[in-house]
Amino acid sequence: MSDTNYDWAYSLVDSSRVSTFLISILLIVYGSFRSLNMDQEENQEKDQDSLLSTSATPANKQNENGPFSPAGVQTIDSTQAMFLPIGASVSLLVMFFFFDSMQVVFALCTAVLATVAFAFLLLPMCQYLIRPCSSGTKISFGCCGRFTAAELMSFAISMGIVFIWIFTGHWLLMDALAMGLCVAMIAFVRLPSLKVSTLLLSGLLIYDVFWVFFSTYIFNANVMVKVATRPAENPVGIVAQKLNLPRAVKDAPQLSLPGKLVFPSYHNNGHFSMLGLGDIVMPGLLLCFVMRYDHWKKKHGVQEQPPKPMVPNLTVVHKLTYFHCSLIGYFIGLLTATIASEVYRAAQPALLYLVPFTLLPLLTMAYLKGDLKRMWNEPFLAPTLPKYLEV
Numbered sequence: 001m002s003d004t005n006y007d008w009a010y011s012l013v014d015s016s017r018v019s020t021f022l023i024s025i026l027l028i029v030y031g032s033f034r035s036l037n038m039d040q041e042e043n044q045e046k047d048q049d050s051l052l053s054t055s056a057t058p059a060n061k062q063n064e065n066g067p068f069s070p071a072g073v074q075t076i077d078s079t080q081a082m083f084l085p086i087g088a089s090v091s092l093l094v095m096f097f098f099f100d101s102m103q104v105v106f107a108l109c110t111a112v113l114a115t116v117a118f119a120f121l122l123l124p125m126c127q128y129l130i131r132p133c134s135s136g137t138k139i140s141f142g143c144c145g146r147f148t149a150a151e152l153m154s155f156a157i158s159m160g161i162v163f164i165w166i167f168t169g170h171w172l173l174m175d176a177l178a179m180g181l182c183v184a185m186i187a188f189v190r191l192p193s194l195k196v197s198t199l200l201l202s203g204l205l206i207y208d209v210f211w212v213f214f215s216t217y218i219f220n221a222n223v224m225v226k227v228a229t230r231p232a233e234n235p236v237g238i239v240a241q242k243l244n245l246p247r248a249v250k251d252a253p254q255l256s257l258p259g260k261l262v263f264p265s266y267h268n269n270g271h272f273s274m275l276g277l278g279d280i281v282m283p284g285l286l287l288c289f290v291m292r293y294d295h296w297k298k299k300h301g302v303q304e305q306p307p308k309p310m311v312p313n314l315t316v317v318h319k320l321t322y323f324h325c326s327l328i329g330y331f332i333g334l335l336t337a338t339i340a341s342e343v344y345r346a347a348q349p350a351l352l353y354l355v356p357f358t359l360l361p362l363l364t365m366a367y368l369k370g371d372l373k374r375m376w377n378e379p380f381l382a383p384t385l386p387k388y389l390e391v
Contacts, residue, residue, distance in 0.1 A: 016273035017338060019263040024275060025331065027179055028284040031186030032291045032323070038073065038187060039292060068120050068151070075190040081200035085207035088278075092211060095227045096219070103232040110257050111162050118180030119151070119158035120187070126150040126157070166236060169253035171262050178258035178277060185281045191289040194366065194375040201355045204282055208349035225347050228276060231256050279350040283330050283358050290322035290362065293379050297371075318369065325365050326358050333357030 076084070095106065127150040138146035147155075158180075165173035191197045208224070215223040237252030256262070261280070265271040333354040341348045366372040374381075 014265050014267060014271070014273075016263040016265040016271065020261065020273045020275050020338075021331070021334060023175075023179070023261060023263075024280045024334065025327070027182045027280055028186065028287050028327070028330065031183040031284055032288040034183060034187040035190075035288045036291055036295055068123060073188050073190055075192050076196055076200065077192070078196055078199060081196045082203060084200060085203035088204070088207055089211070092223060092227055096221075096223050099227070099230055099232075104235055104238060106257065107232045107235055107255055110259075111166065114177035114181060114258055115155070115158045115162045117184035118161060118177050119154040120184045121180040122154040122157055123150060126153040129153075166234065166255065167252075169234070169255050171256070171264065174256055174258045175261050175263070178261050181258060182277055182280050182284070185277075186284040186288050189281075189285055191285050193377055193379055194289075194363070194372075195377060197286050197289055198359060198363075201282060201286060201351070201359055204278070205349075205351045205355045208278075208351040212347060212349040222347065224349075228260055228274070229256075275350065279354060282351065283326075283333075283354050286358055286362070287323060287326045287330065290326050293375060294321045294323050296380055320365070322362060322365060326362050329358040329361045330354060 094102075099106070127148075130150045130153055134149045138148050139152070140146050161173060161176060164170075165177060191200065211224040212222065215221070231254035234252040234255055240252060259277055261275045261277070263273045265273075333356070334350070336357065337348050337350045337353040340353065363372065366375050
């Protein structure tokens with residue numbers, strides 16, 4: 001058998017593939033921990049407010065909250081989970097048909113969102129660096145709110161990175177901004193139950209499969225791939241053209257918007273791996289949910305109640321946390337998607353592989369542990385005491 005038959009296997013250990021695997025998993029883990037930390041900070045603030053007899057008014061309290069406070073967390077309900085794939089499809093079609101006329105708007109909106117998200121990613125590092133020389137007091141900026149020195153520092157660095165990206169269009173800076181978007185979305189968006197998680201991921205699986213495999217038959221183009229790979233005109237070049245500065249127009253590069261992670265291969269020139277942010281964020285929301293449930297379950301000492309009849313030899317299942325189970329499933333799903341793309345030499349809807357490999361083992365494990373009913377509806381309700389223990 002010739003070596004060419006093993007090309008797809010060699011490509012799996014290519015630097016671009018390895019980078020995609022490592023970075024996507026690290027983003028999910030880090031975003032989940034940031035989300036858990038925000039929940040803990042919110043609980044501490046509630047405990048402090050309950051102990052203080054003279055608490056701030058709601059209006060003052062809102063002004064004291066920073067841009068990255070838990071007050072900005074958004075929880076997806078069942079209705080939003082069902083309609084989110086429809087909204088994503090509409091947005092995809094708008095970008096497909098009107099990208100040329102609205103590309104400057106897309107680029108500017110992306111730059112603003114990326115600035116805030118990357119500042120959130122940098123915030124812990126800035127807090128660590130500035131802690132020795134800062135008291136942690138907030139500086140008022142009028143109607144814009146109050147900010148700590150660490151938040152101002154993270155915003156300044158983030159704005160600098162975004163400006164350098166606009167002027168250079170370098171793929172590494174685009175990836176950095178995309179990483180910030182991933183972490184921010186995982187940290188600030190919540191899935192309240194396994195029911196909502198199943199609705200959302202199932203709908204997005206259908207969305208991903210349709211726009212990758214079947215959009216060609218309707219629109220004569222792979223809508224998902226075309227939108228993901230289409231570069232936008234640089235706003236700097238457009239302004240320079242208005243000001244009649246031909247040299248600046250020539251030097252302004254086109255911008256590949258940070259809606260994906262791109263890793264070029266260092267061994268195969270011209271080859272690169274690409275993974276959409278949705279393929280990280282959406283499974284990441286599920287893993288964030290199960291990490292919060294694992295922490296809540298440990299904190300409240302909830303006992304597992306395996307279903308009857310008892311399935312023998314479940315020692316490994318009971319020792320394994322839901323987060324570890326889902327993370328292993330995500331890795332296997334990503335590996336399967338990568339193999340499929342190499343075998344078929346075509347773009348693959350990653351959620352087709354990621355959703356079953358993360359969701360199905362989680363549902364099975366929750367059933368075997370006896371947590372399925374609780375996780376499906378109201379997973380974070382405090383356990384009630386038996387009547388004879390109530391005071």
